[in-house]
Amino acid sequence: MNGKIFLFGIGGTGSRVIKSLVLMSASGVDIQANAIVPIIIDPDFANADLTRTIEQIKTYSAVRKSLDFTASSNNKFFKPNFEDVVNGYRLRLKDTKNKKFKEFIQYDTLGKENRALASILFSESNLDADMEVGFKGNPNIGSIVLNQFTDSEDFLAFAAAFKPGDRVFIVSSIFGGTGASGFPLILKNIRSFLSTMPNCDAIQNAPVGAITVLPYFAVKPEENSQINSSTFVGKTKAALHYYENNVTGSNSSVNVLYYIGDERNRQYDNKEGGQLQKNNAHIIELASALSIVDFASISDDDAAMVCDKDGNGRVYAPSPRFKEFGIDNDTERIIFTDFTRKTRDIICVPMTQFILLSKYLKEHIKSALPLPWAKDNDFNESFLNSSFMSDLEKITTFYMEWLREMDDNDRGFKPFKIDIPKSQIFSIVENVKPAKVKGLIGFLKNGYDLFDAFLDSKHTSLQKSSKEQKFMELFYDVTEELVNAKYKF
Helix, strand or coil: CCCEEEEEEEHHHHHHHHHHHHHHHHHCCCCCCCEEEEEEECCCCCCHHHHHHHHHHHHHHHHHCCCCCCCCCCCCCCCCCECCCCCCCECCCCCCCCCEHHHHCCHHHCCHHHHHHHHHHCCHHHHCCEHHHCCCCCHHHHHHHHHHHHHCHHHHHHHHHCCCCCEEEEEEECCCCHHHHHHHHHHHHHHCCCCCCCCHHHHHCCCEEEEEECCCCEECCCCCCCCCHHHHHHHHHHHHHHHHHHCCCCCECCCEEEEECCCCCCEECCCCCHHHCCCCCCHHHHHHHHHHHHHHHCCCCCHHHCCEECCCCCEEECCCEEEECCCCCCCCEECHHHCCHHHHHHHHHHHHHHHHHHHHHHHCHHHHCCCHHHHCCCCCHHHHCCHHHHHHHHHHHHHHHHHHHHHCCCCEECCECCCCCHHHHHHCECCCCCCCCCCCCCCCCCHHHHHHHHHHHHHHHCCCCCHHHHHHHHHHHHHHHHHHHHCCC
16 A cells, blocks of 8 residues: 555553554564554553553654665665654543543533433443543443544544545454444544545545454452453453444445454453553564554455445445454464464564564674674764664664563463573574574674674675664664574574
């Protein structure tokens, strides 16, 4: 596709999936879109999952702004462009700060009859719920609060930035409060976009993809918490029934819908929101991010991307497509070889290239400064202390933390032996035996000595450009050659 993907990430799950997409993009995973435009919707502004994601997007963008991606550039690290159109990647909601739900709906000003109706629809705990920490698994609250997001300046900024050829993708969980209510509301507002808004026709008729994340984790029982994972399955069934009748049934509103979930459910600490809501990354979030990659790869003229209008003028997708994600081997700890061929082709090489870069920066680069590849290009102490290198090292640290968190989960994902000794760096891929490198470059060399030999042999062919560009070009080319020589995925 030649347009942009406006990516709505709803609630904590939305933030974590976007984080996975950012880190896969840093590794060079190919996303066939001109740009990704993240728009995170979460009333819990202090949510640690949200703040971590925004920090990583900003750091990613800081690295990318120093790089060029022209026809002559081989580098694919940081190639996907993440744009900000809503002032900090976050769509702000009105009247949720320092307010209880009863204050939001002005419960005390309601007449007797309307108060009685509100008491039927919402429990006392619902009415006393703090809007600032999200909807705590209550889509009945979320559907009320989120229905006003089209009135925000941020939503107007989204509309103004949208162009013909762009697409929309929505990430949400189905078992919480924010995601379950936010997905159908966003979809409804896109398909019935106000004619007075900018680019109305382009938005109404845009291809819309979405991933609905079914339960994949649980929370520990907590007597005073409104979040109870024993209700996740029941909420999921109810939401799926609603989606069938209002979203995905006849005259589907969505062009491509992805489903994902897992029966292996690790229990997280029960934190209702704020800075304490910081869950480990999960393989489900990586797989969910891959649905965005897949959506971007679908041709504009594919039947699933076509929109039409029914007799009432309602925009719908006449040939919707529904997809799931699967693995070849049902195992407690997933490695690359457990994925299907298609998934391996997308992620194995770039993720391995980036872990090699990450390890080199962390363990070896300072001792390599006297070598020709570094000296001849002025990759010196001053360069290592630059803001560019600081941001690059920050992203590689995020990357390794992300991998460690996915490993420390149920179901775990462990593609690499991150803590392998320096001398065995090329044995880093789990269950893949590294081949010996043939030729003079690799003669009697291993570990970082082999890495340095490739850097020394390659650096003289670098084109004239900025230090930052040359550095990334060099390491992309060398890690690509090493991965292709060492591993058969």
